[in-house]
Amino acid sequence: MGCEVRREYHQPVMVSEVLEFILEARRNIVVDCTVGDGGHSLEILRNSPNTFVFGIDVDDEAVSTSQKRIDRESMGRFKAVKWDYRELNRFCSRFGIARISAVLFDLGVSSRQLDQKERGFSYQVDAPLDMRMDPRLHKTAADILAEASEDELEGIIREYGEERFSRRIAREIVERRKVEPITTTGQLVEVIDSAMPKGARKDPIHPARRTFQALRIATNDELSRLGDSLAVAFSLLEPGGVLIVITYHSLEDRIVKNTFKELEANLSATIRTKKVLRATKSEVEVNPRSRSAKLRVIQNGEKGES
Numbered sequence: 122m123g124c125e126v127r128r129e130y131h132q133p134v135m136v137s138e139v140l141e142f143i144l145e146a147r148r149n150i151v152v153d154c155t156v157g158d159g160g161h162s163l164e165i166l167r168n169s170p171n172t173f174v175f176g177i178d179v180d181d182e183a184v185s186t187s188q189k190r191i192d193r194e195s196m197g198r199f200k201a202v203k204w205d206y207r208e209l210n211r212f213c214s215r216f217g218i219a220r221i222s223a224v225l226f227d228l229g230v231s232s233r234q235l236d237q238k239e240r241g242f243s244y245q246v247d248a249p250l251d252m253r254m255d256p257r258l259h260k261t262a263a264d265i266l267a268e269a270s271e272d273e274l275e276g277i278i279r280e281y282g283e284e285r286f287s288r289r290i291a292r293e294i295v296e297r298r299k300v301e302p303i304t305t306t307g308q309l310v311e312v313i314d315s316a317m318p319k320g321a322r323k324d325p326i327h328p329a330r331r332t333f334q335a336l337r338i339a340t341n342d343e344l345s346r347l348g349d350s351l352a353v354a355f356s357l358l359e360p361g362g363v364l365i366v367i368t369y370h371s372l373e374d375r376i377v378k379n380t381f382k383e384l385e386a387n388l389s390a391t392i393r394t395k396k397v398l399r400a401t402k403s404e405v406e407v408n409p410r411s412r413s414a415k416l417r418v419i420q421n422g423e424k425g426e427s
């Protein structure tokens with residue numbers, strides 16, 4: 122059985138697999154597009170002494186935490202920047218980067234974000250329903266619950282949460298908000314609970330988990346332009362450079378898979394993971410979050426070219 126240990130930092134997933142591909146590339150400049158607490162960046166820096174790593178995140182705390190953490194060991198080879206990976210071209214112009222050796226996307230939410238109760242990502246503690254990774258975003262999760270129509274809510278919960286009781290939950294949200302605004306995680310958990318048929322409550326997965334995931338994806342618009350962002354990242358790779366993407370959701374993985382196929386069909390590109398890579402059993406035991414992780418890699422040019 123897996124056991125979850127509360128750690129100071131987010132525990133990065135599939136580090137050795139990521140390193141294996143990065144160490145094959147030229148390793149001049151690496152861009153970690155979702156730096157979080159810097160777990161992947163730190164391992165890259167430790168294992169590749171001449172590499173400079175840029176860490177990007179929309180979350181201010183991720184930027185300060187990763188910079189502080191890595192500064193303790195670094196080497197002056199790391200810079201964390203608050204930036205949206207959907208603006209990678211502009212990032213490269215701003216920092217004078219012509220070509221990148223490797224780009225990493227580790228999508229989803231970090232465990233630090235989940236643990237910070239006041240950010241409203243977790244269904245396990247009562248807090249305001251915020252869920253914004255980037256505080257500059259205008260709409261919180263509570264705003265979406267207040268403003269979206271029943272059909273829109275149903276679509277979000279079904280598509281992003283893969284929740285089979287999406288209609289019941291959306292209807293219950295609409296009914297409840299007529300009585301009072303739904304502004305806390307606790308209220309939403311209650312609403313979901315009362316929408317669920319009795320039998321479904323025996324499911325080992327918490328009844329609110331899928332809806333919370335869906336709402337987080339909608340609040341942060343996580344899937345929009347993902348394919349385009351990957352294509353832009355690929356276009357910035359030097360010959361032999363690699364684009365590595367870790368996803369935790371089937372919709373995200375489908376976007377990555379299809380984007381990679383298109384790149385391979387139209388450009389000089391090689392998909393290095395003909396079969397998607399999954400975390401090993403032993404990793405899943407120590408880090409249950411890795412259970413749903415899927416890793417795909419595409420290389421600029423032919424395999425072995427650099």
Ligand SMILES: C[S@@+](CC[C@H](N)C(=O)[O-])C[C@H]1O[C@@H](n2cnc3c(N)ncnc32)[C@H](O)[C@@H]1O
Pocket residue numbers: 131132133134154155156157158159160161162177178179180183204205206207227228229230231254
């Ligand atoms: C799974 S965590 C990354 C964890 C990291 N690999 C580590 O080892 O600590 C994903 C991160 O992506 C960030 N993120 C989400 N959307 C983003 C975007 N559009 N641009 C930049 N960062 C983003 C989140 O704020 C979060 O910190």
